[in-house]
Amino acid sequence: MQxxxxxDASFLYLETPNSPMHIGGLTIYDPSTAKDGKVGFKQILANVAQRAHMVATFNNVLLEVPLKLDHPYWRSAGQFDPEFHIRHIALPKPGDWRQLCIQVARLHARPxxxxxxxxxMYVIEGLDNLEGYPSGCFALVTKMHHAAIDGASGIEIAATIHDLSPDYNVDQQIEPVTTDRKPTAMELIWRSQINSLRTPRRVFEVAKNSVPGLAKMATGLARGRLKRITDIxxxxxxxxxxxxxxxxxxEFDLDAIKAIKNAVPGVTVNDVAIAICGGALRRYLADxxxxxxxxxxxxxxxxxxxxDKRGTAGNQVSQMTVEVGSQIDDPLARLDFVHKSTRAAKQLTNAVGAKTMTDYAQFIPSTLSAAAARLYSQLGMANRVKPAYNCVITNVPGPQIPLYFTGAKMLSSFALGPPIDGMGLFHGLGSYCGKFNxxxxxxxxxxxxxxxxxRCLNDAFAELHQATSADGVREAQSTTKQVRSEKNQTKVMTKRKKKSGNKNRSTTSKPASK
Known part of the structure; x- marks a missing residue:
């Protein structure tokens, strides 16, 4: 029991009926690589059940502390019920992309x-009319609570249920899963009291470790070396x-994204993706x-x-605040703006320490957090208070080698996240096998x-790709040189006028004194 x-617990407290706090993914598979060219639902049930002992999240249930005096526990309840957790549905004809997105959205909305x-986990068949995919594909929609995993641990779980080849033995023996004893209410209350006694010492240790970083951040902000984004x-x-x-x-070609990155010195793939999102937001809101x-x-x-934390579940994340350049029309200028913004955000995060927020989150009182989250939603505070952010943009790189699920080859992988009060737009960035989406x-x-x-995302990518092509860069450089030339000419003319004016004033005779 852990x-x-x-x-982790904060994602439970933040959950409301309108904003379930799970993350997940949509993956699309080609069953032609499997044995006999097809994958049965019973095979999928058996495949996941056989790997359950390697993924604690599959078998852990939530154990609440009485009166919410402390954060909850994960307790292994033994082997999960495959037929409850893994469900089977099919799209009606024609089985196109729009129908798939509507179905995934409905599944994602349910707590x-x-x-x-x-x-x-939902197996969706009937994908017979997806552009760019062979007929007969099936999709997998996964949902896992954010209290149990973050993006990085989600990738590790995905690796556990996939293989590097289509070879798969469905007759493997299911390994037993250990069941934890369920403690009594009094035991849980006693544990919460012990944790309360230990909290002051732990708070002191975290504070002692974070003071240098906080002082460094304060000094950097005061001297202008660091920038904090305000007035959102x-x-x-x-x-x-x-x-x-x-x-x-x-979905884009990953090499095309990298070509944009390589065209501008210092820029990263993440910068390019954020600039594309910024361009899309500009187009969408302008419309x-x-x-x-x-x-x-x-x-x-x-x-x-x-x-040392790799392979473990739970959340090990911090965050940074990034301006997306939505106010800039020129795609190259927007990319440059985003690059400077991410660099400034990293400097601020590095100054205080990326793990500081994670460390302090351990001491959030459980009763206070849950009550605050409920009040925030019930009182509609997102409509009243100033936004802390406009949206989420998270990038979790995936593997660049083919993966197989029950013998079927994965063709694409898409990340799903939780829209919440005050931040109803979530961008999940991911890459897999030469694709970026x-x-x-x-x-x-x-x-x-x-x-x-x-379409706005596609248009934003297209204009950025064109702007960073050889012709686009030369045109931008030519325009920049022309602007600089015009500015230099203006400066020269201004200097000449000032010099001429000073000369005229110096030669003007003063009136004779009486």
Whole structure:
């Protein structure tokens, strides 16, 4: 039995009926690589059940402390019920991309059952008319509570249930799963009291370790070396969310993304992706006549999982605040702006220490957190207070080699995230096997036209790709030189006028004194 950290538990406290706090993914498979060219639902049940002993999240149930005096615990309840957690549905004809997105959005909107292990998996068949995919594909939609995993641990779990080849033996023996004894209510209360006595010492240790970083940050802000983003504009994405969701995605060639990166010195793949999101947000909000003059701001999670924590579940994340350049029309200028913004955000995060927020989250009182989250939603505070961010942009790189699930080859992988009150737009960035995609999960009331936003993402990528091509760079350099030349000419003319004016004043005779 293991107690949730303060950060893990916060995702339970933040959950409301309108904003379930699970993350997940949509993966698409070609069954032609499997034995006999097909994959049966019973094979999928057996495959996942055989690997359950390697993924604690599959078997752990939530154990609440009485009166919520402390953070909950994960307790292994033994082998999970495959037929409850893994479900089988099919799209009606024609089985196209729009139908798939609508179905995934509906599944993603439903909260998980807290009485059972906090995950679900849906096998979706009938994908016979997906552009760019062979007929007969099937999809897998996974949902796992954010209290149990973050993006990095989610990738590790995905690796556990996949293989590096289509060879798969469905007759393997199922390994037993250990069952934890369920403690009594008095035992849990006693544990909470012991934790309360230990908290002051732990707070002192964290504070002692973080004081140098906080002092460094304060000095950097005071001297202007560090920049903190303030005055964030309000958009349609920064109100209370409805219980309804939309899902869409835009997929690009990873080499094309890297070509954009390589065309501008110092720029990263993450910078390129954020600039594409910034360009899409600019197009989308301009179409609604709602584009703010200031740049929109994204919350970008940072993986702070150390080497010794690899392979463990839970959350090891911090975050940084990044301006997406939505106020800039020129794609190259926007990319340069985003690069400077991410660099400034990293400097600020490094100054205080990326793990500081994670460390302090351990001491959030459980009763206070849960009550504050409920009040924030019930009082509609997202509609009243100034937004801390406009959206989420998170990048979790995936493997660049083919993976197989029950013998079927994975063709694409898309990341799903939780829109929440005050931040109803989530961008999940991911890469797999030479492809790079941006998947959006959003409140349906805030974004009723997700297909249009996908076009905005594609258009933003196209203009950036064109601008960073050889011809585009030469044209930009030529324009820059011309502007600089015009500025230099203006400076020269201004200097000449000043010099001429000074000379005229010096030769003007003074009136004779009487």
């Amino acid at each position: 107690q949730l950290s303060g950060l 998980l059952d807290r009485a059972r292990p906090l995950w679900e 504009p309000r958009t349609r994405f920064n109100t209370n969310v409805s219980p309804h969701r939309v899902v869409e995605a835009a 609604k006549q709602e584009l703010p003059e200031r740049s929109l701001v994204a919350m970008a999670p940072i993986n702070v999982r150390t080497h 941006i998947t959006i999960s959003a409140c349906r009331e805030m974004m009723p036209d997700p297909a249009f936003y996908a």
